[in-house]
Amino acid sequence: MSSDQRVAFVGLGGMGGGMAHRLREAGVRLVVQNRTAAKTIPLVDAGAIAAGTPAGAAADADVVFVSVADEEALDEVIFGPHGVAAGLRPGGYLVDTSTASPTYSIAAAERLAERGIRFVEARILGNPLHARSGELRIFAAGRDQDVEAVRPLLEIIGQEIRNLGPIGAASTFKLAFNVLLGAQLAAISEAVGLAERAGLSREVMLQTIGTSGLASPVLAFRCALALKGRFDPPAFRTRLMHKDLRLALSDARSPMPVIARAAEYFDAALERGLGELDAAIVLARAEPAVQAGAAR
CATH class of the missing domain: 3.40.50.720 (NAD(P)-binding Rossmann-like Domain)
Incomplete structure (x- = not known):
């Protein structure tokens, strides 16, 4: 050039x-x-x-x-x-x-x-x-x-x-990566909620998950954000995660039940006015999608 x-x-x-x-x-x-x-x-x-x-x-x-x-x-x-x-x-x-x-x-x-x-x-x-x-x-x-x-x-x-x-291949590739992150965050939220309802410490669970073999650098980073309660400034805004999950579901050529379930977490976060915070906000409390769904 x-x-x-x-x-x-x-x-x-x-x-x-x-x-x-x-x-x-x-x-x-x-x-x-x-x-x-x-x-x-x-x-x-x-x-x-x-x-x-x-x-x-x-x-x-x-x-x-x-x-x-x-x-x-x-x-x-x-x-x-x-x-x-x-x-x-x-x-x-x-x-x-x-x-x-x-x-x-x-x-x-x-x-x-x-x-x-x-x-x-x-x-x-x-x-x-x-x-x-x-x-x-x-x-x-x-x-x-x-x-x-x-x-x-x-x-x-x-x-x-x-x-x-x-054209189109790179968009599909990027959405595939982002829906994987969304599903992982939703799964961690459910896992931590399971432990918390049994009387275990949310902080211990997040710290252990974030430093275990289950954690990628991205997940470790977001577990740390949740532990500190620091979701602003965002590295990846919740509304963008929500957008990408919904784009993937609308463009999918076959059902994606895991991603559809994960998307509910980010739906609920947007309903609570949390769209400008980091997507790790779904780790801030137990099962936000279930709670929001019960209220509707």
Whole structure:
């Protein structure tokens, strides 16, 4: 990729902001845009240029990265009246790092192709710290030549880049990972509830699970959050976990009863107004979905 490549980044939340900073630190010529304009200030201080709309950010770009929370926001940012598609020239690349369903991604790629815009899914595994340090794992999908064209940029923000195949593959892969986490958190909540009802200590259970052979680094991290009662700032918001579980269930080609049951935990958390807290909130009390269900 040439050193004069022009790049835009739209969506500067925890993940998007980290990736944008990483690109700028690598010397990438960067235009940034965010719905809340204040989030552009640190990047402007680092040498980026701020734009007022996604279309404005894309107007002079060769590649546009997008990182937003859900499909509604994604649709507005890409296809809205001031969206990326209104500004990006034919032949440009749109790299979507958000989490969306394969159905949405395939449809978006087709709509962009009608405008001559090349679409790459770049689904990411990691947290905001990984985004900032360039240690993300990136699972891409799209035409081979398109993925290869943006690979040098992906290598700045990620330590591992894999091309999974056609559009939709990376979205399915990411949802599969996220539903696994959701199911594990729900299972831990039930296990801890079982012990607590028998008079055992919730704290001892969480501490032991988090330091046992059953715990991955991600689960150990969330058991520790629950022990400390520290769910804000979130590493992965409850409403995003809820969204991903429901996307997976709606796109599934066969029943997923375990995931359907796990989704009830996050349904209940949203009903209690906990959507902006870390998904570990389901470990904060025994069987929240059962309690919420009993009240309905």
